[in-house]
Amino acid sequence: xxxxxxxxxxxxxxxxxxxxxxxxxxxxxxxxxxxxxxxxxxxxxxxxxxxxxxxxxxxxxxxxxxxxxxxxxxxxxxxxxxxxxxxxxxxxxxxxxxxxxxxxxxxxxxxxxxxxxxxxxxxxxxxxxxxxxxxxxxxxxxxxxxxxxxxxxxxxxxxxxxxxxxxxxxxxxxxxxxxxxxxxxxxxxxxxxxxxxxxxxxxxxxxxxxxxxxxxxxxxxxxxxxxxxxxxxxxxxxxxxxxxxxxxxxxxxxxxxxxxxxxxxxxxxxxxxxxxxxxxxxxxxxxxxxxxxxxxxxxxxxxxxxxxxxxxxxxxxxxxxxxxxxxxxxxxxxxxxxxxxxxxxxxxxxxxxxxxxxxxxxxxxxxxxxxxxxxxxxxxxxxxxxxxxxxxxxxxxxxxxxxxxxxxxxxxxxxxxxxxxxxxxxxxxxxxxxxxxxxxxxxxxx
Amino acid sequence: xxxxxxxxxxxxxxxxxxxxxxxxxxxxxxxxxxxxxxxxxxxxxxxxxxxxxxxxxxxxxxxxxxxxxxxxxxxxxxxxxxxxxxxxxxxxxxxxxxxxxxxxxxxxxxxxxxxxxxxxxxxxxxxxxxxxxxxxxxxxxxxxxxxxxxxxxxxxxxxxxxxxxxxxxxxxxxxxxxxxxxxxxx
Numbered sequence: 001x002x003x004x005x006x007x008x009x010x011x012x013x014x015x016x017x018x019x020x021x022x023x024x025x026x027x028x029x030x031x032x033x034x035x036x037x038x039x040x041x042x043x044x045x046x047x048x049x050x051x052x053x054x055x056x057x058x059x060x061x062x063x064x065x066x067x068x069x070x071x072x073x074x075x076x077x078x079x080x081x082x083x084x085x086x087x088x089x090x091x092x093x094x095x096x097x098x099x100x101x102x103x104x105x106x107x108x109x110x111x112x113x114x115x116x117x118x119x120x121x122x123x124x125x126x127x128x129x130x131x132x133x134x135x136x137x138x139x140x141x142x143x144x145x146x147x148x149x150x151x152x153x154x155x156x157x158x159x160x161x162x163x164x165x166x167x168x169x170x171x172x173x174x175x176x177x178x179x180x181x182x183x184x185x186x187x188x189x190x191x192x193x194x195x196x197x198x199x200x201x202x203x204x205x206x207x208x209x210x211x212x213x214x215x216x217x218x219x220x221x222x223x224x225x226x227x228x229x230x231x232x233x234x235x236x237x238x239x240x241x242x243x244x245x246x247x248x249x250x251x252x253x254x255x256x257x258x259x260x261x262x263x264x265x266x267x268x269x270x271x272x273x274x275x276x277x278x279x280x281x282x283x284x285x286x287x288x289x290x291x292x293x294x295x296x297x298x299x300x301x302x303x304x305x306x307x308x309x310x311x312x313x314x315x316x317x318x319x320x321x322x323x324x325x326x327x328x329x330x331x332x333x334x335x336x337x338x339x340x341x342x343x344x345x346x347x348x349x350x351x352x353x354x355x356x357x358x359x360x361x362x363x364x365x366x367x368x369x370x371x372x373x374x375x376x377x378x379x380x381x382x383x384x385x386x387x388x389x390x391x392x393x394x395x396x397x398x399x400x401x402x403x404x405x406x407x408x409x410x411x412x413x414x415x416x417x418x419x420x421x422x423x424x425x426x427x428x429x430x431x432x433x434x435x436x437x438x439x440x441x442x443x444x445x446x
Numbered sequence: 447x448x449x450x451x452x453x454x455x456x457x458x459x460x461x462x463x464x465x466x467x468x469x470x471x472x473x474x475x476x477x478x479x480x481x482x483x484x485x486x487x488x489x490x491x492x493x494x495x496x497x498x499x500x501x502x503x504x505x506x507x508x509x510x511x512x513x514x515x516x517x518x519x520x521x522x523x524x525x526x527x528x529x530x531x532x533x534x535x536x537x538x539x540x541x542x543x544x545x546x547x548x549x550x551x552x553x554x555x556x557x558x559x560x561x562x563x564x565x566x567x568x569x570x571x572x573x574x575x576x577x578x579x580x581x582x583x584x585x586x587x588x589x590x591x592x593x594x595x596x597x598x599x600x601x602x603x604x605x606x607x608x609x610x611x612x613x614x615x616x617x618x619x620x621x622x623x624x625x626x627x628x629x630x631x632x
Contacts, residue, residue: 159574159575162574163573163574166573166574180492180493181491181492182491184491184492184493184494184497185493185497185521185522186493186497186501186521186522186523187521187522187523188522189497189522191493191494191497195491281519281522281523281524282517282519282524282568282576283576284574284575284576284595284596286595286596287596288573288575288596305611312613313613314613369597371597371598
């Protein structure tokens with residue numbers, strides 16, 4: 001489970017020795033978060049976001065369990081109970097703002113975490129299962145966030161629930177039956193609210209379980225790193241503690257500072273005003289939008305406006321939106337290049353940034369009303385989204401000529417110190433490593 | 447059993463064991479039992495008896511004047527009941543049905559002998575918004591029926607889609623006249 005040069009846990013205290021032969025939790029911590037876990041020495045700050053996502057989940061569970069003590073999942077009083085939390089419950093406003101803002105932060109952190117994985121090729125062998133488990137977590141998060149948003153039972157909650165559950169009615173033949181079954185009625189009502197509360201409470205704990213599998217799968221090969229090349233020896237690693245515990249704590253401090261700024265000074269920045277109006281099934285808000293973290297997918301959903309191939313536009317939209325996410329499950333087999341990090345893949349790297357811009361365009365379109373030019377723009381961006389994964393990436397990974405890889409992580413690190421600043425790819429323009437000063441010093445004993 | 451069983455492996459020459467039957471029977475019994483338990487767990491999510499009890503409503507139309515419409519809630523969704531004026535009926539009948547996106551005549555969408563009563567769901571067939579036009583003074587769109595403010599779908603006086611992104615006409619729910627001024631929806 002770890003490299004052969006990992007330090008071994010030696011219990012020193014009497015209690016430590018007692019526990020080690022009965023329930024060796026200290027050993028588990030030492031081997032997975034402590035000095036017994038050698039980690040690539042070159043991890044940058046993008047590698048903080050896994051830990052940050054874990055912290056974000058803990059914040060959500062903690063504040064959520066407390067909010068659950070004051071919330072009432074009944075359509076008659078749900079909205080009022082949220083206002084009761086905001087106005088009457090001691091520190092209720094803070095807990096609710098932490099929970100609502102926390103969801104946004106959780107998604108922001110996870111999106112950066114996924115982007116990091118995409119850029120450095122962390123989904124490639126031997127980490128495919130790790131990647132797939134991460135996507136399962138992402139799906140669970142989306143379901144949880146959607147249902148949590150409905151609990152407020154404001155206008156946007158209600159109409160968001162209407163639009164999203166209506167997606168299932170697009171399924172041919174059995175769609176309407178599934179729709180009614182999911183809602184427990186013919187439109188979102190008390191039965192819907194109750195089951196959403198129950199599941200919203202359950203799913204974070206399921207997520208927690210999958211995260212444990214995710215971390216387990218991570219600790220088998222160990223972390224990838226910005227060079228994407230494998231650890232070759234002890235000189236390529238540092239013990240997780242104190243090196244990455246301190247780095248993670250610093251990142252956590254920055255994260256919590258930003259989080260506090262939004263919670264205390266801009267708590268409604270990311271929310272929709274319409275959700276402060278109680279749900280009214282007889283009146284639709286003029287502009288139904290989901291929370292920002294669903295915008296890219298919402299744009300893909302709405303991009304289909306005409307029926308073709310005997311499939312109605314609505315079903316196309318639903319299929320496209322779900323495939324946009326499911327496609328990521330196939331990524332390890334669509335991108336077949338043996339080089340992991342985009343630092344050494346000039347074409348793939350350009351594609352990555354274009355893809356990122358494409359996602360941003362989809363995100364902007366998803367937040368706008370469904371009219372021109374946003375509709376046309378989201379159609380083009382949706383086509384590119386699928387082309388990126390299904391055409392461009394497989395082709396590039398077959399024909400691209402990668403830049404020469406450094407011989408080891410250590411070599412790459414020491415070269416970077418000689419050429420201060422700038423990413424490694426700029427310093428490795430196929431010039432042959434031997435010509436670069438400092439390489440002799442950097443050669444590891446292999 | 448006439449077949450020869452090898453005592454060392456407990457198998458017939460065909461590779462079957464006497465225990466196979468016990469295994470299969472146990473597995474089948476457990477699977478049937480599990481399915482019997484799972485069904486209630488699945489079916490509890492379907493609409494409950496009280497929700498279904500409210501699945502049909504009675505509606506008194508006598509107070510609705512020609513040209514007026516009312517909005518009622520049925521199964522949590524709005525229903526528009528509209529008393530069409532002779533001019534509106536004529537306008538709806540003048541349209542060439544074949545030219546419509548969702549070809550239906552006014553007669554297809556009303557009950558025989560009650561051509562002036564247009565009863566539809568107040569749910570836009572595009573993304574489920576509630577169209578305007580049932581309330582007094584609301585925008586009825588370019589075709590005098592209903593107008594959805596979300597994405598600009600316009601419906602005519604037979605609540606048929608004439609403009610905008612909606613794929614279908616406003617849905618006509620199942621309903622029946624109990625008396626000339628009383629209907630049961632659902």
